[in-house]
Amino acid sequence: xxxxxxILGLLTAALLSYALYQALVVAPTEQTxxxxxxxxxxxVPSAWTAFLLFFINFLASIQYLVRRxxxxxxxxxxxxxxxxxxxxxxxxxxxxxxPAGVYPSSVVTTGIAFVGLYFLIKRLxxxxxxxxxxxxxxxxGVVFCTVVLVTGPLWAxxxxxxxxxxxxxxTSTLVLWLIYVSYLVLRxxxxxxxxxxxxxxxxxxxxxxxxxxxxxxxxxxxxxxxxVVGGGGSIDPRMLRVLLINWVAFLCFAFLVxxxxxxxxxxxxxxxxxxxxxxxxxxxSALR
Amino acid sequence: MSFLYAAYAAxxxxxxxxxxxxxxxxxxxxxxxxxxxxxx
Amino acid sequence: MSAPTGITWATLxxxxxxxxxxxxxxxxxxxxxxxxxxxxxxxxxPEAEESRQIAGGLVWVxxxxxxxxxxxxxxxxxxxxQVLDAYRVSPAPANSLFVAKAxxxxxxxxxxxxxxxxxxxxxxxxxxxxxxxxxIPVAILGTWAIVVNGTFFAAMSLRTRSREIMLPxxxxxxxxxxxxxxxxxxxTILVGDPSTxxxxxxxxxxxxxxxxTTGCLALFGTVLHAE
Numbered sequence: 001x002x003x004x005x006x007i008l009g010l011l012t013a014a015l016l017s018y019a020l021y022q023a024l025v026v027a028p029t030e031q032t033x034x035x036x037x038x039x040x041x042x043x044v045p046s047a048w049t050a051f052l053l054f055f056i057n058f059l060a061s062i063q064y065l066v067r068r069x070x071x072x073x074x075x076x077x078x079x080x081x082x083x084x085x086x087x088x089x090x091x092x093x094x095x096x097x098x099p100a101g102v103y104p105s106s107v108v109t110t111g112i113a114f115v116g117l118y119f120l121i122k123r124l125x126x127x128x129x130x131x132x133x134x135x136x137x138x139x140x141g142v143v144f145c146t147v148v149l150v151t152g153p154l155w156a157x158x159x160x161x162x163x164x165x166x167x168x169x170x171t172s173t174l175v176l177w178l179i180y181v182s183y184l185v186l187r188x189x190x191x192x193x194x195x196x197x198x199x200x201x202x203x204x205x206x207x208x209x210x211x212x213x214x215x216x217x218x219x220x221x222x223x224x225x226x227x228v229v230g231g232g233g234s235i236d237p238r239m240l241r242v243l244l245i246n247w248v249a250f251l252c253f254a255f256l257v258x259x260x261x262x263x264x265x266x267x268x269x270x271x272x273x274x275x276x277x278x279x280x281x282x283x284x285s286a287l288r
Numbered sequence: 289m290s291f292l293y294a295a296y297a298a299x300x301x302x303x304x305x306x307x308x309x310x311x312x313x314x315x316x317x318x319x320x321x322x323x324x325x326x327x328x
Numbered sequence: 329m330s331a332p333t334g335i336t337w338a339t340l341x342x343x344x345x346x347x348x349x350x351x352x353x354x355x356x357x358x359x360x361x362x363x364x365x366x367x368x369x370x371x372x373x374p375e376a377e378e379s380r381q382i383a384g385g386l387v388w389v390x391x392x393x394x395x396x397x398x399x400x401x402x403x404x405x406x407x408x409x410q411v412l413d414a415y416r417v418s419p420a421p422a423n424s425l426f427v428a429k430a431x432x433x434x435x436x437x438x439x440x441x442x443x444x445x446x447x448x449x450x451x452x453x454x455x456x457x458x459x460x461x462x463x464i465p466v467a468i469l470g471t472w473a474i475v476v477n478g479t480f481f482a483a484m485s486l487r488t489r490s491r492e493i494m495l496p497x498x499x500x501x502x503x504x505x506x507x508x509x510x511x512x513x514x515x516t517i518l519v520g521d522p523s524t525x526x527x528x529x530x531x532x533x534x535x536x537x538x539x540x541t542t543g544c545l546a547l548f549g550t551v552l553h554a555e
Binding site for chain 3: 175178179181182185186189190191193194197198201202204205206208209212213215216217219220223
C-alpha cells in the first residue's frame with residue numbers, strides 16, 4: 001500500500017500537468033472574456049471536488065452516528081436503499097418537472113453512485129475509521145473550498161470589474177466554507193472524549209442546512225439581482241472536455257491529499273494510544 | 289492576463305502550503321511513535 | 329400528564345421562576361440589545377427614509393446578539409450544580425430537557441423582543457407600510473429558529489475550550505438562511521412594496537424550523553450522553 005503512494009503521486013503529477021496544458025493551450029479562447037476565462041478550469045473542478053468531499057463527510061458522519069446502535073444502523077441502511085430506489089424512479093415519473101439540461105439518466109447514475117458510496121464507506125471503514133474519514137474530508141474540503149473562494153474573485157475582477165458579488169453560487173460557497181470551518185474549530189476545541197460524536201452531529205446539521213442556504217440566497221437574488229460569476233447556459237464541448245480532464249486530475253490529487261491527511265490522523269491516534277499504553281505499563285514514571 | 293496566472297499560482301500555493309503542513313506534522317509524529325515504541 | 333411532558337413542564341416552570349426572581353438573563357439581554365440599537369444609530373442615520381430598508385436587518389442582528397447572551401448561560405446553571413450529570417443518569421428522556429430549555433429561551437427572547445420593539449419604532453421612526461400582522465409569524469418562527477439551534481449548540485459547546493465563543497461560532501453559519509429569511513421578511517413587510525410578498529420567506533422559515541427542530545430532537549440524546 002505504501003509503495004503505491006509515490007507511483008500514484010507521479011501519475012497524478014503527470015495528469016495535472018497534462019490538464020494544465022489542456023487548460024492553458026488546447027482549450028479554445030472564450031469570445032467575450034478572453035484568456036481570463038481559463039480560470040474556470042481550476043475554479044469549477046475545485047468546487048465540484050469540495051462538494052464531493054463535503055458529501056463524503058456527511059455520509060461518514062451519519063454512519064458514525066448510526067453505527068453505535070445496531071437498530072439505527074439497520075434503519076439507516078433501509079432509508080438509504082429506499083432513497084436510492086426513489087431517485088431511480090422519480091426522474092422518469094416526473095420527467096416534465098425536471099429543470100432544463102438535467103437528464104433522468106444522469107440523476108439515476110448520481111443516485112446509484114451515492115448509494116454505492118454509502119455502502120462502500122461502510123464496508124471499507126470501521127467505526128473509528130469513519131470518524132477519521134469525516135475529519136479528513138472536511139479538512140481537505142475546506143482547502144479546496146478556499147481555492148474556489150480565491151479563484152472566484154480573481155476571475156470576477158477582470159471580467160465584471162468587481163471583486164465580490166453576493167450571487168447565489170459564491171455566497172453559498174462562502175457559507176459552506178464557514179460551516180465547515182466551524183466544524184474544524186469544534187474538532188480542535190472540544191475535549192477528545194466526545195469530539196467525534198459532537199462533530200458528526202454538527203456535520204449532519206451543516207449538510208441539512210446546505211439546500212436551505214442555497215434556496216434562501218437564490219430567492220434573495222431573484223429579488224435583488226446581481227451579476228452571476230461563472231455564467232450559466234451551455235458550454236462548448238471542447239471546453240467541457242478540458243473541464244472534465246481537469247476535474248479527473250484534481251480528483252486524483254484530492255485522493256492523494258486525503259490519503260496523506262488520513263495517514264497523519266492515524267499516526268496521531270497511534271501516538272495517543274501508545275502514550276496511554278506507556279502510562280499504563282510504567283505507573284511510577286508517569287507519577288514522576 | 290495576470291489574473292489568470294495569479295489564480296493558478298494561488299491555487300497551487302494553497303495546496304502546497306497545506307501539503308507541507310501535513311507532511312511536517314506526519315514526520316514529527318512518526319518520530320514520536322518510533323521513540324515511544326522503543327521505550328515500550 | 330405523561331412523564332415526558334411532566335418533566336418538560338417542571339423544568340420549564342423552574343427555569344422561568346428562577347429567571348423571574350433573579351432577572352439575570354433578561355437584564356443583560358435588554359441592556360445589550362439597547363447598546364446595539366444605540367451604536368447602530370450612529371452608523372446609520374435613523375432619520376432618513378432608507379432607515380425602513382435597513383431596520384429589518386438591524387432589529388434581527390440586535391435580537392440575535394442578545395439571544396446569544398441568553399443562550400450562553402442556558403446550561404450554566406445545570407453545569408454548576410451537576411444537574412446535567414444527574415439527568416444523564418436518570419431514565420428521563422433527554423428530549424424533555426431539551427424542549428424545556430428551548431421553550432424557556434424562547435420565552436426570554438420573546439419578552440426581550442416585546443420590550444425592544446417599541447424602542448426600535450421610536451428610535452427609527454418606523455411605520456409599518458405592509459401587512460403588519462405578518463410580522464407575528466415572522467417573529468415566532470424566527471425566534472424559534474435562533475433558539476432551537478442555539479440551545480442545541482450551547483449544549484454542544486459545554487465542554488469545549490472558549491465556550492462563550494464556540495456558541496456563536498457554531499450558530500451563526502448554520503443560522504444564515506433563517507437570518508436571511510427573517511430580515512428579508514421583516515424588510516418586505518416594513519417597506520410594503522405591493523409587488524413583493526413575505527410569504528416565501530415565512531414558508532422558508534417554517535421549513536427551516538421543522539428541519540432543525542427534528543434534527544435537534546433526534547440528536548440531542550446523543551449529544552447529552554456523549555462522553
